[in-house]
Amino acid sequence: MKRFFCQCGQEIFFDNTHCGVCGSQLGFIPELQQLTSLQEDDKAWLMTDLFPLQRYRSCEHRDDEIACNWLIPAESSNTQCISCALTRTIPILSQPENWRRWRTLEAAKRRMLYGILRLNLPIKGAYQGYPNGLVFDFLEDQRTNPMLALEHVLSGHSQGVITLNAAEADGSFREATREAMNESYRTLLGHFRHEIGHYYWDMLIKDTDHYAMFCEVFEYQQQDYQSSLESYYENGPAADWPASYLSAYASAHPLEDWAETWSHYLMMNETMETAMTYDLIEHFDYASDFDVMMNDWLSLVVKMNALNRSVGNTDAYPFVVSAPVRRKLLFIHQLLKSLRKPRESAAFP
Incomplete structure (x- = not known):
């Protein structure tokens, strides 16, 4: 497993949905194998700190007890990430x-x-x-x-x-x-x-x-x-x-x-x-x-x-x-x- 770091410099871990120091939302991009900080753009798409030109959506199991942090490309019709699906x-x-x-x-x-x-x-x-x-x-x-x-x-x-x-x-x-x-x-x-x-x-x-x-x-x-x-x-x-x-x-x-x-x-x-x-x-x-x-x-x-x-x-x-x-x-x-x-x-x- 690679090491990952939040935009604030804090080390973050594979299953994290939030940074424990700055509170930033985190998401994992499976096709790039990257865990990165997230922010919303004006259309509520998720942007990443590492790849600002790409847009993503959360897996539908992010906010329930499954707490999945994997992301879905914005243009995909899927509501679940490649793992949950x-x-x-x-x-x-x-x-x-x-x-x-x-x-x-x-x-x-x-x-x-x-x-x-x-x-x-x-x-x-x-x-x-x-x-x-x-x-x-x-x-x-x-x-x-x-x-x-x-x-x-x-x-x-x-x-x-x-x-x-x-x-x-x-x-x-x-x-x-x-x-x-x-x-x-x-x-x-x-x-x-x-x-x-x-x-x-x-x-x-x-x-x-x-x-x-x-x-x-x-x-x-x-x-x-x-x-x-x-x-x-x-x-x-x-x-x-x-x-x-x-x-x-x-x-x-x-x-x-x-x-x-x-x-x-x-x-x-x-x-x-x-x-x-x-x-x-x-x-x-x-x-x-x-x-x-x-x-x-x-x-x-x-x-x-x-x-x-x-x-x-x-x-x-x-x-x-x-x-x-x-x-x-x-x-x-x-x-x-x-x-x-x-x-x-x-x-x-």
Whole structure:
């Protein structure tokens, strides 16, 4: 994440709607990845401090409990920003906790999309009319709402539809699930990054020239997905899974290995960008040499873990990057590097 500053010089942060010092309204321009101070012109359009010739409108969820600070170009007919417009189904708001859950889910989604935009990847929403366009359903089950028929909602992706259990917005739910699943790392942002990985597999790998290399790197022989997952949940992972995978779940099936590795790559990129902007590392470039990037990353996570231990927390980075994992990360790095070459900016149809 980049660092942002208000027109008054105060540091401001990604989700801020107002500056805490001067009180200026703030807005995030997704196509430019900029958070900036706002003022109204004589037609009540929003002008930004950084781009005074462009005009914007607020997302309709700015002034409700969602507090979305993303902006919409003034000429757009949309009332929601590109992030909020991707949400199709929300939790039942008559339940007292669901406003908070929805707000937490949307905040994590915006941060995930920031990373996608920084990598210059297209976002083709269902609301824009694309076949199998991206859409999010935030669903509940009986564990948070006993009045519902659904016993369990499982997070997943199918043909552009990403489903997340709204309870993942609760820290207690995530921690209990993490313990039950024997996971070393489980975050809401990680869920978004994982599921968007399945979406981009359909877009970037399936039926493309990259498919054969994917099959080689991720050892994909079109293993049956459902039976592989059933076997994983019944028998657990192989004892030696850390030798080839980032997580136990990645060993369940090559498509889950892809999604876990994709999520990891997004985490690495945003963390390194943040570290650079705070002068914790000297340089970082999304298109830099992979070996240089990995060396810088592994040096950084040693410091991250040491800091966490010093304040009494578990390791921030509980992963082992084996040679097979490194090769998978390299595949994603080279794939995204090749996709960036012909374009200068992400597509916003």
